Amino acid sequence: MNSWVGFFKKEWFESVKTYKLLLVLVIFSILGVLNPFTAKITPVLMENFMPEGAVLNLPEPAALDSWLQFYKNVPQMGLIVFILLFSTMMSKELEKGTLVILLTKGLHRSTVITTKFFIALCYWTLAIALSFSITYAYTAYYWDQNSLHHLFFAVSCLYAFGLLLLAITLWGNTFFATSSGGILVTLLFMISLFIFAIFPKSHSWSPLELMATPPEILTGDVIPSDLVIPYVLTIGLTLFFVWLTTTHFKKKLL
Amino acid sequence: MNTDVEILIEYLPFLIPLILLQIGLGIFSAVHVIRNPHYRFGNQVMWLLIVLFIQFIGPLVYFVFGRGDDHGRAN
Amino acid sequence: MVVQIEGVTKRFGSRDVLHDIHMHIPEHSIFGFVGANGAGKTTLMKCMLGLLPLTAGAITIAGEKVTFGETKSNAHIGYLPDVPEFYPFYNARQYLELCAVVTDMPKKEWKQRIDELLELVGLADVTSLIRTYSRGMKQRLGIAQALLNRPKLLICDEPTSALDPAGRAQILSILQKAKAETTVFFSTHILSDAEQICDHVAMLHKGEIIFQEELTKLKQQFHDQFVYTFTVPAKEAMKQLASTQAKMHIEDDTLIVSLPNDRARLVFMRELTQRELIVQSIHPQTRMLEQVVLEVLG
Numbered sequence: 001m002n003s004w005v006g007f008f009k010k011e012w013f014e015s016v017k018t019y020k021l022l023l024v025l026v027i028f029s030i031l032g033v034l035n036p037f038t039a040k041i042t043p044v045l046m047e048n049f050m051p052e053g054a055v056l057n058l059p060e061p062a063a064l065d066s067w068l069q070f071y072k073n074v075p076q077m078g079l080i081v082f083i084l085l086f087s088t089m090m091s092k093e094l095e096k097g098t099l100v101i102l103l104t105k106g107l108h109r110s111t112v113i114t115t116k117f118f119i120a121l122c123y124w125t126l127a128i129a130l131s132f133s134i135t136y137a138y139t140a141y142y143w144d145q146n147s148l149h150h151l152f153f154a155v156s157c158l159y160a161f162g163l164l165l166l167a168i169t170l171w172g173n174t175f176f177a178t179s180s181g182g183i184l185v186t187l188l189f190m191i192s193l194f195i196f197a198i199f200p201k202s203h204s205w206s207p208l209e210l211m212a213t214p215p216e217i218l219t220g221d222v223i224p225s226d227l228v229i230p231y232v233l234t235i236g237l238t239l240f241f242v243w244l245t246t247t248h249f250k251k252k253l254l
Numbered sequence: 255m256n257t258d259v260e261i262l263i264e265y266l267p268f269l270i271p272l273i274l275l276q277i278g279l280g281i282f283s284a285v286h287v288i289r290n291p292h293y294r295f296g297n298q299v300m301w302l303l304i305v306l307f308i309q310f311i312g313p314l315v316y317f318v319f320g321r322g323d324d325h326g327r328a329n
Numbered sequence: 330m331v332v333q334i335e336g337v338t339k340r341f342g343s344r345d346v347l348h349d350i351h352m353h354i355p356e357h358s359i360f361g362f363v364g365a366n367g368a369g370k371t372t373l374m375k376c377m378l379g380l381l382p383l384t385a386g387a388i389t390i391a392g393e394k395v396t397f398g399e400t401k402s403n404a405h406i407g408y409l410p411d412v413p414e415f416y417p418f419y420n421a422r423q424y425l426e427l428c429a430v431v432t433d434m435p436k437k438e439w440k441q442r443i444d445e446l447l448e449l450v451g452l453a454d455v456t457s458l459i460r461t462y463s464r465g466m467k468q469r470l471g472i473a474q475a476l477l478n479r480p481k482l483l484i485c486d487e488p489t490s491a492l493d494p495a496g497r498a499q500i501l502s503i504l505q506k507a508k509a510e511t512t513v514f515f516s517t518h519i520l521s522d523a524e525q526i527c528d529h530v531a532m533l534h535k536g537e538i539i540f541q542e543e544l545t546k547l548k549q550q551f552h553d554q555f556v557y558t559f560t561v562p563a564k565e566a567m568k569q570l571a572s573t574q575a576k577m578h579i580e581d582d583t584l585i586v587s588l589p590n591d592r593a594r595l596v597f598m599r600e601l602t603q604r605e606l607i608v609q610s611i612h613p614q615t616r617m618l619e620q621v622v623l624e625v626l627g
Binding site for chain 1: 267272310315
Binding site: 002003005006007010013014017018096097098100101102103104105106107108109250251253254 | 378380381397398399403404406408410412413414415416418419427428430431432433471474475477478
């Protein structure tokens with residue numbers, strides 16, 4: 001247990017020293033402000049770009065528009081940024097050989113994997129919490145959000161989906177031991193999810209639903225109980241990939 | 255004209271944090287690029303352009319992939 | 330015996346990198362492991378650390394059998410890789426603290442032990458980050474981390490080969506001091522390094538141990554050899570001395586002569602004056618290991 005905490009502290013220290021904390025704080029703050037801003041300014045811009053005299057009947061922006069931007073920006077920009085930031089966690093150590101000394105000192109190989117996953121989880125929690133609370137504060141200030149359903153459940157779906165991608169990135173990064181390995185595996189996983197999504201049947205179970213449906217959750221078109229299977233499957237897959245990474249790493253030649 | 259200024263003032267609560275964060279990150283990265291002239295690949299001019307003109311992805315790519323680790327390698 | 334290596338074979342594909350290795354390392358000794366680059370030294374060390382699975386045979390360290398993956402025997406080992414890599418964002422003390430946590434050392438022992446080790450390797454006054462370290466400093470920090478948990482065995486992979494002469498001398502003296510509390514097993518391809526500090530020497534050639542001996546015995550074997558140079562080429566001198574009793578051979582334009590006792594030495598001197606050979610220099614044979622290598626491989 002001591003060595004788990006010790007190695008976790010090292011991971012934390014490293015992430016600060018390699019500017020991950022700074023980048024996550026700045027980028028996810030920007031994303032948080034960007035959502036209500038885009039929602040508010042889009043109609044104004046549209047009007048300005050319209051030819052003189054043309055009358056456009058754009059509805060006034062509402063709280064939902066701000067959250068729609070959130071579920072567009074954070075999964076696209078935010079998640080990509082995040083995966084890139086944490087895509088070299090294992091390969092960096094494996095390429096340089098920094099783990100050899102610590103492992104021969106009796107550090108458990110499972111500790112390495114679990115601490116690395118846990119630090120990424122902490123950062124993802126921070127990132128989502130930051131973006132969410134900033135968007136929430138602005139939206140609450142400008143609009144009325146009372147009509148929206150399950151705000152917190154919706155964001156937890158995105159959060160869980162992010163964790164799954166992190167676990168897959170970690171596995172790919174460990175398995176191929178190159179910086180691009182994790183990104184490629186995650187990309188392939190996303191592509192296959194999108195291919196599955198062509199078949200309507202997959203909508204009842206695909207983890208992709210967690211990323212795609214939050215806007216419909218907010219409007220009340222989808223209720224949380226519809227997402228039980230994708231949700232459970234996502235968490236199960238996340239744990240499975242962390243386990244898979246650990247067992248693979250235990251027999252990896254260094 | 256008048257309306258443009260009004261619009262600008264109306265959006266200040268968004269613009270101020272956005273501009274501060276973006277420019278702050280850009281300048282911080284640029285200073286880092288200049289003070290640590292060791293990169294895994296590329297040169298100083300390239301990285302300066304990237305961190306200053308590609309919004310927040312530029313600094314990210316620099317810190318994750320471009321920043322060199324070691325300062326001295328000699329005996 | 331702190332290390333027992335019994336019939337170890339390691340095969341990569343169809344190639345035997347190590348073939349039927351037997352080796353025993355006694356406690357509180359410095360065991361030199363000599364061999365050319367690519368002879369399989371690092372492979373054997375990695376096998377001893379459980380970083381590579383064995384094809385055949387067994388390794389026991391401090392009574393604990395080595396298994397591939399996580400092995401209990403590693404608790405008794407300190408390891409210094411050939412190019413040790415540390416986290417560049419730490420300084421030496423922070424890194425050793427991380428090592429201390431990982432080895433489950435009681436927290437109240439940390440400070441004293443780390444001070445002690447930083448003193449031993451001459452890094453006590455260095456506060457800069459590891460990213461600014463030279464190779465020699467990294468190598469010394471490597472020894473410090475390896476000794477941290479007072480291991481019964483210290484394994485060093487080519488600790489001196491990448492260093493300049495001053496750095497090499499430092500490392501060798503540190504290893505000699507470390508002998509007081511542990512057993513040192515180190516590999517090198519520099520024969521003179523091994524000769525300077527080792528008690529035992531084993532030599533690996535193409536995956537086989539071709540020679541394994543105590544250095545003191547080796548010294549006895551060679552203490553009667555003298556290296557002569559003459560004003561004439563060594564070949565000519567040897568031709569002229571062919572009728573004498575002494576055993577001799579030529580090497581690098583020097584004549585190496587076995588003279589087991591004082592009488593033989595006097596006789597040889599007389600022979601030299603008789604034949605009017607003028608001696609330019611004479612000294613006892615010191616490059617024993619090189620001799621052995623040449624003999625075994627010759």
